[in-house]
Amino acid sequence: MSAKVTKAVIAAAGFGTRFLPQTKAMPKEMLPLVDKPIIQYIVEQLVEAGIKDIIIVGSSNKRSIEDHFDIPNEDLLVNLRAGGPKKQPYIDEIEAIAGLANFVYVRQKGPYGTATPLLNVAHLIGDEPFIYSFADDLFLAEPNAFKQMIALHEELGGGILPCVKLAQDVDYERYGVVGGKEVRDGVIKMDKIIEKPGAKAAPSNLGSVGGYLLTPETFEYLQAGVDALSGDTEFYLSDSVLEPMLRDGKDFYGCEIKNSRRYDTGNKLDYIKTVIDFALEREDLKDDLLEHLRQKLS
Secondary structure, three states: OOOOOOEEEEEOOOOOHHHOOHHHOOOHHHOEEOOEEHHHHHHHHHHHOOOOEEEEEEOOOOHHHHHHOOOOOHHHHHHHHOOOHHHHHHHHHHHHHHOOOEEEEEEOOOOOOOOHHHHHHHHHHOOOOEEEEEOOEEEEEOOOHHHHHHHHHHHHOOEEEEEEEOOOHHHHHOOEEEEEEEEEOOEEEEEEEEEOOOOOOOOOOEEEOOOEEEOOOHHHHHHHHHHOOOOOOOOOHHHHHHHHHHHOOOOEEEEEOOOEEEEEOOOHHHHHHHHHHHHHOOOOOHHHHHHHHHHHHO
8 A cells, every 4th residue: 555645845946037027036936826825825735635744846046935934023923913903814824824834945956857856855755655746837626636636546556647638739739648548537547648749649638737646666767867867958757757657667647637727827828817816716806806807898
């Protein structure tokens, strides 16, 4: 029986160049969805799914992420206390953030690519399955995406790739598409993943998005993958790790995330759409925002 999934890694070392100049001093992971940073939504969903230890792989300009998940500084607390009882909910909320999980921060070192963050944390994971996530890719689902991934791992074992069903031809040019034997509707036991194959060459209609649930043997392939690099070659998880593991017959499942809506906040337009959608879910904002949008569109 596989060990319980209690650890997660969040990749957060990118520069967020598509959001410059905003991200010159603010990590893209800290961009707000109304009044909460994107990365906090990821953390809260991980915690809801049973994750206890969260390793954030960042860089020298990501200190504000560490500060966000730390206890609030005393100057802020003094200011809020001076506001009386009406400010107490803010105190409760920001104090609770630090207690969400056990946080570990690692600075990324090594070649560019999605496999490098995992290479940096191998010594912290040990012999356990774990979640690997990105802080700009967000599912809203019931149950949440991480819960669905963990449930499928507990049922079938192996690694799990969360997927969406691809509906338009252009989608097949944007994602890696999983192929293999259908276990049931929305679940494929993988024998391949093809990056951006186009609709005609795609092995299925399930596109891999939003991270992974990986098994400990991943680290053996990570080391072999980095040892095989030459020069300035980039180090990507799909090419250097997943494909060799699939060739060796390791179990992986592509899993459609059910009852979900996915938000990619990694580009400006989709980020703006996400903020609007999140604001429209807020009872304190939606009526005035809808009225504003109606006026703009009239």
